[in-house]
Amino acid sequence: MNNLGPNGFSRRGLLAAGAGLLVGPGAARSAGVDAAAWSPDYVRKIAGTLDVDTAAECAKIVPLNHTGKVTYWYVGPNQASPQIDHDIDAQFWAAFAKTYPNITIEKQSFDYNNVLDKIRTAALGKSAPMVARLTLLWAPELAAKGFLQELRPEDVGYPTDEFWPGAMKSVTWKGKTYGVPTNNETMALIWNGQLFEQAGLDPAVPPATWDELVVFSRKIKEKTGKFGYGMVARRNAGNTPYRFMPQCWAYGGGALDEAETRPGYGQVYLGNAGTKAALQASYDMYVRDKSVPVSALTNTQTENQDPFIAGNLGMMISHPSEYAVMVDRAGKASGEDKKQADAVVANMRYGLIPTGPSRRAVVFGGWNAHIFKPSVVAGKHDMDAARAFVAFMTGPEWSTKLAWSGSNPGNTRGFRTSWMKQRIEQIKFLDVTTSMLTAGIPFPVIPESAEIMNIVVPDMLQNALTGRMSVTAAADNAAKQVKDLLNLG
Amino acid sequence: MANARPGLLRRIVRHRADYLYVAPALLVMLLVIAYPIYDTIYLSFFNTPPNLALEDKIFIGLGNYQRILGMDSFHEATWNTFVWTVFSTLFAFVLGFGAALALNREFVGRGLMRGILLIPYVISAVAASYIWRWLYHSDFGVIGAISVAIGLTENPINFLDSTDFVMASLIVVNVWKEFPFAMIMMLAGLQTVPDQLLRAAQVDGAGPWHRFWHITVPHLKGVTLVTVLLLLVANLNSFTIPWIMTGGGPAGASEIWITHIYQLAFGRIRFGLASAYSVILFIVMMGMGYFYVRALTKGDAK
Numbered sequence: 001m002n003n004l005g006p007n008g009f010s011r012r013g014l015l016a017a018g019a020g021l022l023v024g025p026g027a028a029r030s031a032g033v034d035a036a037a038w039s040p041d042y043v044r045k046i047a048g049t050l051d052v053d054t055a056a057e058c059a060k061i062v063p064l065n066h067t068g069k070v071t072y073w074y075v076g077p078n079q080a081s082p083q084i085d086h087d088i089d090a091q092f093w094a095a096f097a098k099t100y101p102n103i104t105i106e107k108q109s110f111d112y113n114n115v116l117d118k119i120r121t122a123a124l125g126k127s128a129p130m131v132a133r134l135t136l137l138w139a140p141e142l143a144a145k146g147f148l149q150e151l152r153p154e155d156v157g158y159p160t161d162e163f164w165p166g167a168m169k170s171v172t173w174k175g176k177t178y179g180v181p182t183n184n185e186t187m188a189l190i191w192n193g194q195l196f197e198q199a200g201l202d203p204a205v206p207p208a209t210w211d212e213l214v215v216f217s218r219k220i221k222e223k224t225g226k227f228g229y230g231m232v233a234r235r236n237a238g239n240t241p242y243r244f245m246p247q248c249w250a251y252g253g254g255a256l257d258e259a260e261t262r263p264g265y266g267q268v269y270l271g272n273a274g275t276k277a278a279l280q281a282s283y284d285m286y287v288r289d290k291s292v293p294v295s296a297l298t299n300t301q302t303e304n305q306d307p308f309i310a311g312n313l314g315m316m317i318s319h320p321s322e323y324a325v326m327v328d329r330a331g332k333a334s335g336e337d338k339k340q341a342d343a344v345v346a347n348m349r350y351g352l353i354p355t356g357p358s359r360r361a362v363v364f365g366g367w368n369a370h371i372f373k374p375s376v377v378a379g380k381h382d383m384d385a386a387r388a389f390v391a392f393m394t395g396p397e398w399s400t401k402l403a404w405s406g407s408n409p410g411n412t413r414g415f416r417t418s419w420m421k422q423r424i425e426q427i428k429f430l431d432v433t434t435s436m437l438t439a440g441i442p443f444p445v446i447p448e449s450a451e452i453m454n455i456v457v458p459d460m461l462q463n464a465l466t467g468r469m470s471v472t473a474a475a476d477n478a479a480k481q482v483k484d485l486l487n488l489g
Numbered sequence: 490m491a492n493a494r495p496g497l498l499r500r501i502v503r504h505r506a507d508y509l510y511v512a513p514a515l516l517v518m519l520l521v522i523a524y525p526i527y528d529t530i531y532l533s534f535f536n537t538p539p540n541l542a543l544e545d546k547i548f549i550g551l552g553n554y555q556r557i558l559g560m561d562s563f564h565e566a567t568w569n570t571f572v573w574t575v576f577s578t579l580f581a582f583v584l585g586f587g588a589a590l591a592l593n594r595e596f597v598g599r600g601l602m603r604g605i606l607l608i609p610y611v612i613s614a615v616a617a618s619y620i621w622r623w624l625y626h627s628d629f630g631v632i633g634a635i636s637v638a639i640g641l642t643e644n645p646i647n648f649l650d651s652t653d654f655v656m657a658s659l660i661v662v663n664v665w666k667e668f669p670f671a672m673i674m675m676l677a678g679l680q681t682v683p684d685q686l687l688r689a690a691q692v693d694g695a696g697p698w699h700r701f702w703h704i705t706v707p708h709l710k711g712v713t714l715v716t717v718l719l720l721l722v723a724n725l726n727s728f729t730i731p732w733i734m735t736g737g738g739p740a741g742a743s744e745i746w747i748t749h750i751y752q753l754a755f756g757r758i759r760f761g762l763a764s765a766y767s768v769i770l771f772i773v774m775m776g777m778g779y780f781y782v783r784a785l786t787k788g789d790a791k
Contacts, residue, residue, distance in 0.1 A: 117755040124543060141758070146542040227628075235738050236756060294627035297650040297739040307629070447540040451757050462740040466652045 033412040035164075038438045040431035043415060047424055050416035054397040055099045061157040061391045067102035068385030071129040071377070073119065076109030080302045082324035088404050096392055103385045113237055113300075116450065123147040127378040130386045133182055133393070135238065136170035136366050141447035143173035149371040149383075152177045156391035162412050166364045166442045173445075180394045181410030183403035184366035186436040187242065188429065189213075189354065190322055191315040192308065193347035199223040199314070206315075206351035210247050213315065213354050214281050214289070220314040221291035228291040230304035230316030231282065233461040239301040241443070241453035242363050243317045244282070244461060249441055250356025251277040255452050255482065258444045259361060265444050268488060270460065271479030274358060279464050279471045286465045297462055305329070309341050320433045321406030323348060350429030352436065364440025366410060369393055408434055448485050456481050526771070533765035539758035546761060553765035562741060562749065563766075570745040572656055573663075573731075574724040580664040581720055582713075585671020592672070593679045610669035618733035621662045625649050625734075649735055652742035659743055663730050667723065671716050678712030679705070714784040722777050725770070746770050 033046065055064060077085035096105065108129070110118060116138055122128045128147065142148050151171075153160050160168060163181045171179035193203030199220040207213040217228025232239045249259040252274025256265045269275060285292045293299060293307065305322070307313040309329045316322075326348060330341035353362045369390045374381035392398060400414035404423060414420055424430055443449050460478035463469040469477060482488070501508055533553055535546035557563050592603050609617070624631050625648040633645025648658040682705050690700050728747045731737065737744035737752060744752070750770065754763035 120755065120758065141539055144540045144542075146544075235736050236752075294645075294647050294650050295629075298622070298627070298735060451539065455752070455756050459740070462738055466650075466740045466742070468652060468740040468742075 033415050035438055038435070040435045043420075043431060043434050044424055046416050048416075048418045048421035050396070050413060052396045052413070052417055054095075054392065054395050057157060057395055058099060058388060058391045062100075062384045062388035064100060065102060066100060066384055066388060068382035068388075069104045069106065070131055070382065070385045070389045072105055072107045072131045072133075072389065073115065073129040074107065074109055074133040075112045075115055075135075076107075078109075078111065080305065080325065082321060082328045082405050084324055084405050085321070088401055092393075092398060092402060095398070096389070099392060100385075100388055103388060105389065123372065123376040126376050128372040128376045130377050130381055131369060131371055131389055133367050133369050134179075136167065136181070136364075136368055137238070137443050137449055137453060139171050139179055139368055139370065140173050140445050141450055142370070143171075143176075143178040144447040147372055147376050148178040149373045150176050151179055151369075151371050151390070153180050153394070156180055156387055156394060158391075158394065158411060163410055164364075164366075164412065164437070166440060167366055167368070167410055169445055170366070170442055171368050171370075179368035179370040180390055182367045182369050182394055182399055183407040183410045184364065184437065184440075185319060185403070185407035186362040186364060186433055186440045187246075187317050187319055187353065188350045188433045188436070189315060189352065190308075190318055191349050191351070192311065192313070192344055193349050194343055195220055195224055195226055195311065195314045195347075203347065204349070206349065207354050210250050210278070210281055210354045210356050214284055214291075217285050217291040217315065218289040221289060224314075226312045226314060227293050227307065228289075228314045229285060230299075230301070230308065230313050231285060231292040231296040232299055232301055232304070233282075233286075233296045233458055233465060234298055234300055235458040235462065236454055237300045237458070238454060240458045240461070242365065243301075244278070244457060245363055245441075245443070245453070246317070246353050246361045247281065247356070248275050248278040249361035250354065250359060251275070251281070252356070252358035253278050255457065256444045256446075259359065259441050263444070265446050265486075266488065268479045268482045268486075270456070270482055271476045275479075276471055276475045278356075279460065279475055282461060283464050283471050287467070297465060309333075309344055310337070311340050311344050317353065319406040320350070320427055320430050323350070323428050324405045348428075350432045352432065360439060361441050362436050362439060364437070364442045366407065368410075408437065446486075448482075451485065452482055456485075529764045529767050529771075532761055533768050535761040537759060537761040543760065549761075553762050554769075556762065557766055557769065562744070565741055566744045566746055566749040569656060569743065570725065570747075573660060573727070573745050574721060576660050577663045577667070577724045577727070578717060578720040580660070581668045582671045582717055584664060584668040585673075585716075586675045588668065588672040589675035589679055592676055606672060607669045609665050610667070610673075612666075614666060614729040615733060617662070617666055618730050621730075622649065622734050625658055627651075650739055652740055655735055655739065655743045659731055659734060662734065663724070663727065666730065667720065670723075671720060674712055674716040674719075675709065678709045681712075682708045711784065711787070715781070718777060718781040718784060722774065722781070725774065725777070 034042070058064065077089050093105070093107075096103075115134070119128065119132060119134065119138075119142070123142070123145070134142075139148070153163060158180070160177075164184050167181035167184050168177070171177055171181065189206050191206055196203040199216075200223060201216060201219060207216045213229060220226060220228035232243050234240055245255070248254060253272055254269035254275065257263045257267045257269060258265070286296060293304075293313075295303065301316070301318055304313060304316050305325060308316060309326050326341070326345050330338065330345045333341040353360065371383070371386045371390065374383075393402070394411055396409060396411045396413035396417050397419065399409040399411040400417055400419045400423070403409055405427060409415060409420070443453055456478050460474045463477065464471045464474035495503070532546070534548060534550055536549045536552065537543060537546045588606055592599060592606070627633065627645060627647045627650045630645060630648070632648070633642075636642045636646055637644065646654070648654050686704050687700055690704055695703070726747060727745075728751065731743050731745055732748050732751065735743045737748040746766070747770070750763050750766045753759045753766060
């Protein structure tokens with residue numbers, strides 16, 4: 001018989017968390033960020049104003065001499081990641097081992113497009129890891145299926161209001177909380193100023209609207225023969241909705257009503273005029289103008305990186321880490337390729353994602369740390385060790401460092417740290433993507449979200465772009481699928 | 490009654506040592522084959538929506554089967570599966586048989602050629618799929634670049650992002666991957682054709698075509714049947730190449746039964762529906778298995 005509390009934590013752990021709340025939250029709350037004042041200037045102003053002692057914060061939750069083991073699955077850096085991501089990953093493991101020398105972490109890193117399938121299957125087979133770091137799209141489904149342990153930020157020593165409300169919403173299912181946000185980000189429009197110039201466009205001015213983006217893409221293709229925009233429409237790839245949904249929301253569309261001020265997820269927007277306008281814009285680029293890669297239907301964002309660094313692609317939507325990726329790639333190139341790559345890096349620009357008739361929108365992305373229920377985990381579940389690990393990972397220090405090149409700290413106290421100041425100084429264009437955080441729209445927080453975003457939306461795009469269906473029929477077909485899926489009549 | 494056949498129990502007792510020897514293997518088979526089959530059939534009668542834990546599944550009888558048979562995507566996938574299986578099998582067999590005939594003759598470098606032709610078969614299907622994906626790439630693929638360079642086409646050929654060409658492109662990869670299997674099988678068969686018969690026919694004035702048609706082909710009937718059946722089963726079950734190269738796209742143009750089942754189970758989290766689909770595939774496979782066993786045991790004395 002284990003001595004788990006209502007959330008599955010030990011009584012000692014809960015007392016420690018309570019003590020943490022008494023000591024920490026006052027200071028932590030006042031050290032949070034002011035979303036109303038959010039701007040690049042504000043972010044720069046607050047960076048470096050807070051000192052953090054991670055070990056001391058974690059010790060309030062689980063003693064540093066705790067002995068145990070944690071199994072952990074995550075999407076770690078891969079070959080497409082910049083070198084700095086690999087270095088920070090290694091530093092993280094070394095730092096955790098130093099802080100909790102008696103806790104062993106058995107970690108496994110997976111490919112982004114495979115990890116959800118593996119987690120689902122493992123949990124069904126009662127061999128899930130104790131802790132996993134998963135993208136915010138997946139939590140509702142796993143919580144609804146009863147795989148996740150209830151887990152509030154307070155359980156690992158941090159007040160809930162230190163995290164973005166959108167991020168907290170993504171870990172909430174039927175009023176209960178099932179995770180702690182690790183990092184949150186929004187993407188930006190990235191363009192090659194040199195190609196803009198060759199196409200007769202102002203290299204410093206990005207398309208202001210999605211309609212303009214279609215025009216810019218066509219001009220680049222016509223004038224240079226290069227691809228204008230790096231469309232991504234692959235099925236079963238998270239990259240697709242992250243690029244199409246901002247366009248869809250901008251025109252007044254959506255999957256459900258997720259872009260509205262108070263979404264109820266009871267209305268399907270896929271068949272509305274806004275979605276059809278966004279789909280038409282994609283159709284115009286792919287079919288009419290042929291200004292985007294033909295391979296868009298099988299590409300992920302990774303496949304856009306090579307043509308971009310080679311100067312064959314004008315615009316794409318991605319994370320701030322794309323700059324570090326391009327610098328890395330330019331460093332590895334040689335001869336004429338090196339000259340070309342250096343020119344691309346020198347002319348690389350970041351800007352806000354275009355706006356549309358209804359709004360400027362971007363996906364509120366990010367990842368959360370979850371603890372799985374002992375009943376779906378193989379072997380003995382060490383809840384305190386798991387909590388210690390989550391506390392370490394989601395504190396201001398490591399939620400900032402682990403998000404170094406591509407995201408932002410989920411724990412908003414991270415924005416006040418000296419590491420955030422370093423990031424702003426080192427990472428070009430970080431302020432652009434960071435400034436859009438308050439405008440980010442989370443995907444619908446329902447268990448069917450992964451299916452809608454990764455299958456229904458890409459299928460709609462593919463049906464229209466291949467001419468298998470008209471734009472209207474493709475959107476209506478997708479809307480019908482979602483209505484059937486959610487029993488919305 | 491002295492000649493009466495002993496009862497089953499008595500026969501088991503009499504051969505208990507034999508049964509003991511095969512028991513571990515039988516147990517493993519029950520665990521890894523029989524139980525999953527039972528569980529799949531059981532699950533096929535339940536609705537398993539993504540917002541429910543599997544324990545809370547809802548019994549719907551034959552509802553999943555009715556739903557599958559009414560799905561447009563099932564009919565499209567069935568047609569694609571038919572095209573994929575028949576053409577992959579046909580071309581792999583013809584190419585493999587041709588290669589076997591060539592390699593059955595004496596010539597300098599025959600061993601080397603045999604080794605080279607086996608390469609596609611021994612390469613990992615995952616690695617091969619990724620390589621072919623880049624060869625075929627609609628914008629930067631080598632094949633497209635060559636076709637433009639030699640003036641064959643104005644633009645790179647759209648192999649994988651076109652609903653018209655994707656299935657044919659995948660079949661080419663599949664045939665390339667599995668024709669060496671047919672080649673090995675047929676080569677083994679060709680080596681059993683009696684030389685005396687071929688020489689006697691030659692003495693009697695039979696030309697190469699007649700010798701091939703009237704002596705070689707009849708001798709290869711058994712191995713041909715087995716090879717074709719094994720290719721059919723392999724192709725019906727083939728997952729790696731279509732999944733890695735296109736994921737069933739674009740717009741479902743390369744979706745075959747097995748990728749559709751995977752998509753339903755792990756993409757759409759409909760384990761009940763995917764189980765019913767798997768049962769349908771299982772029945773088809775069992776039918777093929779029956780013919781395979783018949784072909785293998787044909788002529789066996791009881």
